[in-house]
Amino acid sequence: MSDNNRLRDVFDAIADPTRRRLIRLLAETDEMPLHELTAPFNMGRTAVSKHLAILKEAGLVLDRKVGRETRFRLNAAPLREIQDWLAFYSRFWNTNLRRLNQLLEEEEK
Template sequence: MNENENENENENNQSRDVFDAVADPTRRRLIELLAGAEELPLHELTAQFQMGRTAVSKHLTILKEAGLVLDRKVGRETRFRLNAAPLREIQDWVAFYSKFWSANLLRLNQLLEEEAE
C-alpha cells in the first residue's frame, strides 16, 4: 500500500468529526506541538499542559479518532505524530467562505469609492 492509499484509508476510517476534534483549544495546541516535531512521546506532550497524563491521553484519543494523530509504541513509550491530511476538510470549508468574504469586501470597496466621488 502506498502513502496516498494509507492517507485515504485513515480518512475513511475516521470515527470522529474533524471539526469536533479541533474545537477544543487543548487539542489545537496538541496539533500545533505535533506539527513542530516529527514525533513526540506522551510525557513530552503532557509537560506542555497543566493537566495530568490521563487528560492529555483523552485529548489525543479524540484526535486519533478523527485521524489527525497517529501513534506507535517504542518499548514502553507511545510516540505521537500529526497526520494533517484530515485538516484538508477544514481548509476547504474555510476557503469557501474566504471567497465569500473577498467578494463582499470588493463590493463594499466599490460602494465606498462610488460614495467618495
C-alpha cells in the same frame, strides 16, 4: 485511515483549545512521546491521553509503540477539510469586500 473510516469529525476534534495546542506541538516535531506532550499542560497523562484519543479518532494523530513508550505524530491531511471550508468563506468575504469597495468608490463620485 481514510475519511470514511474516521470515527470523529475533524471540526469537533479541533474545537477544544487543548487539542489545538497538542496539534501545534506535534506540528513542530516529527513525533513526541506522551510524557513530553504532557509537560506543557497543567493536567495529568490520563487527561492528555484522552485528548490524543479524540485527535486519533479524527485521523489527526498517529501513534506507534517503541518499547514501552507510545510516540505520537501529526497527520495533517484531515485538516484539509477545514482549509477547504475556510476557503469558501474567504472567497465570500473577498467578494463582499470588493462589492463594498466599489459601492464606496461610486458614492465618492
